[in-house]
Amino acid sequence: MASHAHDHEQCISEALGSAERVCAQRGARLTPLRKRVLELIWESHEAMKAYDLLDRLGQEGGSAKPPTVYRALDFLLAQGLVHRIESENAYVGCRHPERTHEFQLLICDDCRHVEEIAVSGVTEALGKHAKKQGFTVTSQTVEVHGQCPSCRDRA
Amino acid sequence: MASHAHDHEQCISEALGSAERVCAQRGARLTPLRKRVLELIWESHEAMKAYDLLDRLGQEGGSAKPPTVYRALDFLLAQGLVHRIESENAYVGCRHPERTHEFQLLICDDCRHVEEIAVSGVTEALGKHAKKQGFTVTSQTVEVHGQCPSCRDRA
DNA sequence: ATGAGTGTGTTATATTGTAACGATAATATT
DNA sequence: AATATTATCGTTACAATATAACACACTCAT
Ligand SMILES: [Zn+2]
Ligand SMILES: [Zn+2]
Ligand SMILES: [Zn+2]
Ligand SMILES: [Zn+2]
Numbered sequence: 001m002a003s004h005a006h007d008h009e010q011c012i013s014e015a016l017g018s019a020e021r022v023c024a025q026r027g028a029r030l031t032p033l034r035k036r037v038l039e040l041i042w043e044s045h046e047a048m049k050a051y052d053l054l055d056r057l058g059q060e061g062g063s064a065k066p067p068t069v070y071r072a073l074d075f076l077l078a079q080g081l082v083h084r085i086e087s088e089n090a091y092v093g094c095r096h097p098e099r100t101h102e103f104q105l106l107i108c109d110d111c112r113h114v115e116e117i118a119v120s121g122v123t124e125a126l127g128k129h130a131k132k133q134g135f136t137v138t139s140q141t142v143e144v145h146g147q148c149p150s151c152r153d154r155a
Numbered sequence: 156m157a158s159h160a161h162d163h164e165q166c167i168s169e170a171l172g173s174a175e176r177v178c179a180q181r182g183a184r185l186t187p188l189r190k191r192v193l194e195l196i197w198e199s200h201e202a203m204k205a206y207d208l209l210d211r212l213g214q215e216g217g218s219a220k221p222p223t224v225y226r227a228l229d230f231l232l233a234q235g236l237v238h239r240i241e242s243e244n245a246y247v248g249c250r251h252p253e254r255t256h257e258f259q260l261l262i263c264d265d266c267r268h269v270e271e272i273a274v275s276g277v278t279e280a281l282g283k284h285a286k287k288q289g290f291t292v293t294s295q296t297v298e299v300h301g302q303c304p305s306c307r308d309r310a
Numbered sequence: 311a312t313g314a315g316t317g318t319g320t321t322a323t324a325t326t327g328t329a330a331c332g333a334t335a336a337t338a339t340t
Numbered sequence: 341a342a343t344a345t346t347a348t349c350g351t352t353a354c355a356a357t358a359t360a361a362c363a364c365a366c367t368c369a370t
Binding site: 029031033034063064065067068071075089 | 347348349350351352357
């Protein structure tokens with residue numbers, strides 16, 4: 001386990017609090033199921049896979065099937081409460097769900113820790129280049145793979 | 156079909172020529188199968204899926220199965236002859252296989268045309284930010300989705 | 311020739327993701 | 341309140357993407 005030391009209970013409670021808040025503001029329904037899936041994603045700061053969520057839900061007595069979790073993920077993605085990691089087919093919670101935003105992800109290939117960052121200039125440079133070619137940008141996927149500090153120290 | 160007008164026959168022949176050359180230099184074996192898969196990927200500048208390659212190979216008489224095409228893709232990726240599009244589970248030919256390089260992709264969500272670009276500053280900005288956090292970068296995935304000029308003009 | 315390494319064929323299976331339909335629950339309208 | 345409408349959820353079945361494992365053939369070096 002990577003250290004990345006912090007009070008993760010607070011991390012989770014802040015995330016769920018933000019989620020309640022933004023959903024209330026938008027009239028979006030954060031149902032118990034959706035909230036539970038979000039909570040499971042926030043179980044850690046590591047990339048979480050859909051079928052791992054499915055397993056977790058299954059252990060809780062319910063008989064969850066794939067559509068259940070994929071629908072919840074669709075909702076959470078639409079509300080910006082989680083981000084999808086394209087290069088991992090996985091998901092991670094977002095700390096800034098209040099408004100949509102461009103972002104980049106640092107993904108540790110050793111421990112799967114995911115860090116959301118916002119490097120100034122990246123989105124702008126891409127957008128500018130695209131515009132010069134007449135390309136209209138609607139979304140970006142920026143995922144940086146490598147090794148996090150904890151894993152490097154351990155090695 | 157997007158216009159993106161150019162002599163695509165030459166496009167293909169240059170790509171295959173480069174492939175022969177770099178493989179020869181490296182002592183890598185561009186077998187007939189691998190070369191055929193590369194040629195199929197260069198059929199267009201659009202994102203090509205593994206199972207579409209499989210279909211194409213199947214139509215040519217052979218009885219190709221998934222491992223056949225995935226192995227060929229593994230080889231082509233390792234040699235830098237094609238790039239994988241993570242957000243599409245698809246593949247596209249690379250024009251600069253001589254040396255490994257960072258790159259970004261502009262992907263048209265209307266016509267699936269893919270353009271490989273190298274925006275100066277993007278890799279550097281990401282690398283610098285990562286380093287500041289003690290994160291060691293090994294690879295990047297940068298995929299920009301939107302609408303290409305041809306598709307915008309058509310609309 | 312023997313053995314190691316590589317490439318390919320084949321079977322089977324794992325992983326990731328959707329379509330479609332019905333039941334139920336929340337919301338809106340009368 | 342009663343009804344109509346919509347959103348959510350459960351369920352079955354399946355589609356799409358990818359890999360494991362083993363067998364065989366070929367090359368090259370001993
Ligand atoms: Zn975010
Ligand atoms: Zn790590
Ligand atoms: Zn390239
Ligand atoms: Zn287009």
